[in-house]
Amino acid sequence: MKSTRTRLAIEAGYLFQQRGYHGVGISEVLERAGVPKGSLYHHFPNGKADLALAAADIAAEEVLRIIDASFDQAGDYTNGVTTFCYKLAKYFDIHEGKIGCPVSATLHGGPDNATFRDTLSRIFAQWMDRIATHAVRLGQSPDDAEQSAKRLFLSLEGSWTLARARGDSNVIRQLPALVC
């Protein structure tokens, strides 16, 4: 069984993605993770804030894994983007259309401090870097790749927002036609 700490971060991640930092009570996280109240602060001394940062890190890693899984087997960039968006749309549907960008929903709306903003900024940069790396490997020039990655990332963030408003994953699925 996963460690108490990990269980807490994962459950927190699910909830934060759905209702944002302030929309989720710690009690609910604890209940779902089957962890008693006092234990949270043993594993996350700064409480809810630490928990959100940990949850964002886990979610960010998962997105990186999805990027790799999508592009590693792709013949060209467009193909990789298509697979990537397909996987994300599926993930969106699994969660009944209630989630947005897994890290943005968690960290935006949280305490407005430098740590939260820096973490978010760093994660976004990692995503774009990883996409650009794949684009280069698949034949684009470094400049073009960076441009492509940024275009994909920005549109994807927008798609998550629109898809969630509509409760419809098609926005995500139709993204490749728009950015490639």
Add this chain to the structure above:
Amino acid sequence: MKSTRTRLAIEAGYLFQQRGYHGVGISEVLERAGVPKGSLYHHFPNGKADLALAAADIAAEEVLRIIDASFDQAGDYTNGVTTFCYKLAKYFDIHEGKIGCPVSATLHGGPDNATFRDTLSRIFAQWMDRIATHAVRLGQSPDDAEQSAKRLFLSLEGSWTLARARGDSNVIRQLPALVC
């Protein structure tokens, strides 16, 4: 002087855009608007939810006005997009880089009900429609215009998110090069 109701909605809007629905307490809104505790429910019978919807409507209208002001005097679509993004970047800077999409921040993270989602979805559609209308007027075919508007909208939502994470409006200012 503006009506109590309007003042409440405007102040609420500013705060929701910065910290999201659950991140803002009603007391703070009342205090900033200079309105006594008991008065809120005379103007907004359903309380905080009504207030958020009103605030979102006001913000949405403002964006429509900015769209028109940007495209009305533009010689071509690219020119309109450039002016639009410039104005939004300026607006972002005025608020010290602390805000995101004015309606998304307000309604996402709010109570997860049909009214909120529908309102958000409708506002997004209005924005895209208005942009598309301008694009057609400036020479694009209806299909191309719809595509352009969607591309701009999605990237813009992403830019708001990234700009806020970085605390830097340049993401918004550089958008035209990415989507035109």
Add this chain to the structure above:
Amino acid sequence: MKSTRTRLAIEAGYLFQQRGYHGVGISEVLERAGVPKGSLYHHFPNGKADLALAAADIAAEEVLRIIDASFDQAGDYTNGVTTFCYKLAKYFDIHEGKIGCPVSATLHGGPDNATFRDTLSRIFAQWMDRIATHAVRLGQSPDDAEQSAKRLFLSLEGSWTLARARGDSNVIRQLPALVC
């Protein structure tokens, strides 16, 4: 019936005098005053700290009243001190020997900030001033009166401490023989 605010301060005073600032929970004060949880912060915006300051002020006034009642009818200073100590010993007994100096117990042990210390210091000065004023009226020179008041005050504080440790009010009752 006394106002909610007053009832809260009085009940808080009794409890703080017995168990100190940190030894008393807000819930207990609310329960004894018959006031619901949320109401406290309407009347005392800074919560427990405000409550303690208000309680200390009330207790301080009460001591001033006892000083006046003791000395106003006294033929000489020693007589006034005797009556004063007798009244305080009686007050001590009424509370079953569980209390100390009514303001010291409340404010020492509270948050260690300037406001608390200043309030305490100001109250002590008021007590000594009042005693000295009576001493002058009863024939002492201003210098002697100040000396007498200080001697009485310091010993009284000590008596409260010792009486509480022993659970015996005799220390207070025997004070006149020691300081006059």
Add this chain to the structure above:
Amino acid sequence: MKSTRTRLAIEAGYLFQQRGYHGVGISEVLERAGVPKGSLYHHFPNGKADLALAAADIAAEEVLRIIDASFDQAGDYTNGVTTFCYKLAKYFDIHEGKIGCPVSATLHGGPDNATFRDTLSRIFAQWMDRIATHAVRLGQSPDDAEQSAKRLFLSLEGSWTLARARGDSNVIRQLPALVC
């Protein structure tokens, strides 16, 4: 290096003197003593209460040592009192004016049980006895000595209280003029 047990009691003493029994959390004591969480109950089976009693005993012994050091070399009683008060004032200043009577602050405000009250009462009696013993040695009759010791003790307790409220050790330094 001192034993873990002793280190715990000493650190606890410092903190209790400043903020009282309930004002100090066990975690803080453990952290400052560099002792891990689970270890406390090996050395103090009854936990916080045992710790406070041990801390009070150590502080009480220290005061006895200061009494002896002050009076042993004194030519007369007044001289001894002066040295004693000077030493205590210095001790007060070293702790930045934040402490009161070392045992009273620790035990009052603690759990209101017989053990705590008895310990406090016993320590106070020891202090007065020791002072009286010195007074007899320096020429006073047993009765006078007891009276003198009580007068000094009560005023000293009051001085600690007032000095702490004022953040000024002069109250303690000026004590001999008041009680001799």
Add this chain to the structure above:
DNA sequence: AATGAATGAGCTTTCATTCAT
């Protein structure tokens, strides 16, 4: 329409203690 008081559920966090290793 306007208002200050009231309301209690809920919030995040800290507490002293116990447990299993």
Add this chain to the structure above:
DNA sequence: AATGAATGAAAGCTCATTCAT
């Protein structure tokens, strides 16, 4: 003897809302 994890009650406080005037 030593230790990090676990524990849940209780802490002080804020919340959105309703009430009585």
